[in-house]
Amino acid sequence: MLAKRLIPCLDVKAGRVVKGTKFLNLRDAGDPVEIAAFYDKEGADEIVFLDITASAEERDIIIDVVANTAAEVFIPLTVGGGIRTIEDIRRLLKAGADKVSINTAAVKDPDLVNRASRRFGSQCIVVAIDAKRREGGWEVYINGGRTPTGRDAIAWAKEVESRGAGEILLTSMDCDGTQDGYDYELTRMVSEAIHIPIIASGGAGKLEHFYEVLTRGKADAALAASVFHYKMFSISQVKSFLMERNLVMRPGIVTTFA
Secondary structure, X not given: OOOEEXXXXXXXXXXXXXXXXXXXXXXXXXOHHHHHHHHHHHOOOOEEEEEOOOOOOOOOOOHHHHHHHHHHOOOOEEEEOOOOOHHHXXXXXXXXXXXXXXXXXXXXOOHHHHHHHHHHOHHHEEEEEEXXXXXXXXXXXXXXXXXXXXXXXXXXXXXXXXXXXXXXXXEEOOOOOOOOOOOHHHHHHHHHHOOOOEEEEOOOOOHHHHHHHHHOXXXXXEEEOHHHHOOOOOHHHHHHHHHOOOOOEOOOOOOOOO
16 A cells, blocks of 8 residues: 655745635634644655735736745645746746646646656646536636636546656545535545545544545545644644554654644
8 A cells, every 4th residue: 555645735825824715704813834844854755835816816826935845844845826837947947946836837738747747747737626616527627716617627636647747636626624524425436537646635523523534535646734724733633643543654753643
């Protein structure tokens, strides 16, 4: 069995980490560099850094924040938000990102996924899918969850895999920030439809939620924000809980869960 991953997410707006519910009602959670360094020391497997308003505001991602974060962490760093071109990807990788996450630009120009994977390798290219339930399935949204596209989320996941994406960051907009659990059905259906890894996002609130999305939801990694930022759980607590239930986790700082 491949090891499962545990990934804190840093949603960044105006240089600060923020967190909301269903992509709305954002509140401050701290400095991104300090928070990333803390998670690195605590044993996170990766960190995802998303500039959540860059695409909607049609501006570049904050390269200096990315560079400062990359200088402080020694685990893989995935960066997204405001990426539109091959040059944007090159700049982020040069600044210290290990992978880039593309959402809005991929929907507007699907061939960007092909060009990026050919230039930098599939292992560097993550396609983020923000999905909202609708009758008969889930619809893809872009611009930080502001704009519906009419695209079916499962069909879009299949397409970006065929275009060279190396991983999918799948966020349930319905579950995001609710702490009521991930959308296990959405995650399972996407996972069963494609062959590349799935990072499940949106809804973590209990230790059991991580276990459920990695087993019933068939995700390869579980991403969370609020429960880590506001100290509901530590990385080591979640890892211990999962390991006690016979899930294989990547090595890290793990303490016995009590």
